[in-house]
Amino acid sequence: MTGAPPSPTPKPEVRSGLVGVISHRSSISSIIGATLTYRGINIDELTENGTFEEIVHLLWEGSLPRQPELDALKAELQSAFPLPGAVIDSLRTFPQDADPMRVLQAGMSILGMHDPDAASNAPADNRRKAARATAQLTALTCAYHRVRKGNDPVDPSPALGFAGNFFLQLNGREPDAIETEAIDKALILHADHELNAATFSGRVPSSTLSDLHSALASAIGTLKGPLHGGANRAVMEALEEIGSVDKVEAWLEQKLAAKEKIMGFGHRVYKHGDPRAKHLKLMSKKLGELTGQPHWYAISETLEALVTAGKDFPPNVDFYSASTYYCLGLPPDLYTPLFACSRAAGWIAHLFEQYADNALIRPRALYTGPTEAHWVPIDQR
Ligand code: COA
Numbered sequence: 001m002t003g004a005p006p007s008p009t010p011k012p013e014v015r016s017g018l019v020g021v022i023s024h025r026s027s028i029s030s031i032i033g034a035t036l037t038y039r040g041i042n043i044d045e046l047t048e049n050g051t052f053e054e055i056v057h058l059l060w061e062g063s064l065p066r067q068p069e070l071d072a073l074k075a076e077l078q079s080a081f082p083l084p085g086a087v088i089d090s091l092r093t094f095p096q097d098a099d100p101m102r103v104l105q106a107g108m109s110i111l112g113m114h115d116p117d118a119a120s121n122a123p124a125d126n127r128r129k130a131a132r133a134t135a136q137l138t139a140l141t142c143a144y145h146r147v148r149k150g151n152d153p154v155d156p157s158p159a160l161g162f163a164g165n166f167f168l169q170l171n172g173r174e175p176d177a178i179e180t181e182a183i184d185k186a187l188i189l190h191a192d193h194e195l196n197a198a199t200f201s202g203r204v205p206s207s208t209l210s211d212l213h214s215a216l217a218s219a220i221g222t223l224k225g226p227l228h229g230g231a232n233r234a235v236m237e238a239l240e241e242i243g244s245v246d247k248v249e250a251w252l253e254q255k256l257a258a259k260e261k262i263m264g265f266g267h268r269v270y271k272h273g274d275p276r277a278k279h280l281k282l283m284s285k286k287l288g289e290l291t292g293q294p295h296w297y298a299i300s301e302t303l304e305a306l307v308t309a310g311k312d313f314p315p316n317v318d319f320y321s322a323s324t325y326y327c328l329g330l331p332p333d334l335y336t337p338l339f340a341c342s343r344a345a346g347w348i349a350h351l352f353e354q355y356a357d358n359a360l361i362r363p364r365a366l367y368t369g370p371t372e373a374h375w376v377p378i379d380q381r
Contacts, residue, residue, distance in 0.1 A: 014366050028059060028349045029192040034273045038192055047279050052162045052187035059192055059349040060130060080135035081156040084114040088143055088153060096148045100337045101224040105217050107140040112213025121209060121355055129212045130348045137344050141337040142169035163187055178290060182283050182328055189276045189317060190339050192346025198223040202347045206354040207361040219347045220340050232335040234263035235322035239299050248302045264319030265307050273314040280320035287327035296323035
């Protein structure tokens with residue numbers, strides 16, 4: 001009897017970097033062309049009208065808050081800022097020159113040890129942990145910075161929102177209106193971004209049913225890299241290296257000739273422009289003029305013009321963040337932590353989704369090593 005020949009085994013396809021792989025369904029944020037939405041609302045509308053707390057509600061609960069819901073969330077975040085004394089004590093044991101992203105990663109794990117709901121993944125417990133972890137990540141960033149400078153942590157103020165309290169706890173003084181606006185916009189713009197590397201890496205531990213703090217620590221470690229959230233700090237280092245507008249062209253030629261990446265340009269998903277960049281560009285210009293440091297914006301704008309004339313790598317969210325944060329007086333090693341303080345909201349929304357509809361994340365590798373190897377006794381190797 002002759003049957004149909006067996007169909008050939010499909011050749012496994014390896015997608016390095018998971019380029020183009022769709023691993024999840026998600027209703028949190030979408031990137032379509034050069035449009036980013038959170039829960040369907042364009043990021044431009046959110047940045048122009050919202051506050052970070054409204055965005056947190058949108059991401060976690062799926063809708064913009066009504067006034068009583070917003071008041072309740074603000075109060076919840078406000079009451080969650082204070083760090084356990086033992087966490088502040090542990091900050092004092094870290095090296096003064098530790099990378100703050102390492103401190104946030106370690107700090108998130110330590111916060112998990114002190115969280116009363118740490119071991120539970122029940123939705124109500126995770127929701128309580130969410131507010132604590134979000135507020136405490138900001139408190140941790142600010143407290144570490146103050147401690148490493150020999151200062152005491154500063155208490156938050158109930159009179160200020162999340163953005164204002166970031167500034168107050170960092171600097172020990174209340175921000176003015178433009179400083180608050182700049183931080184609030186930065187927090188909104190960074191709050192979520194579909195399945196970026198850090199979000200994916202946060203979903204992996206939660207898919208094993210590990211806990212929320214462990215998942216956040218994983219995400220923080222992933223965000224740290226210069227190809228991801230660490231790019232904003234690398235941009236500032238480049239701007240400082242360039243130093244003045246007349247040196248931009250030569251600097252760029254030398255970097256391109258050496259085949260080095262130009263930090264703050266290019267994106268895995270956006271190939272024709274990152275919709276967040278224009279908001280930060282406006283803010284960078286405004287703050288540069290207001291603080292008497294217009295050269296950072298001028299260098300950035302010149303670099304953008306030269307890079308985009310030669311190659312199709314438009315600036316991404318990190319490019320104008322750098323000069324914006326510089327003019328706000330942030331030390332460059334806190335640029336990525338500020339990103340993390342915002343993105344915690346998005347990470348947590350994704351963790352809620354993961355726990356609610358979980359499948360263990362466990363891809364396969366195409367084995368390329370030897371197949372017929374054998375044990376060799378140690379004296380014969
Ligand atoms: N500067 C110079 N060349 C760049 C570049 C940049 N910023 N971004 C991409 N390229 C080039 C690559 O060298 C590569 O060239 P090749 O095909 O000749 O090898 C090509 O464009 C594709 O880039 P690749 O890195 O493979 O694409 P990706 O999708 O993996 O990369 C990034 C996306 C973000 C990692 C990349 O654009 C990058 O490294 N940017 C700088 C870091 C940064 O700003 N990160 C923050 C992202 S929000």
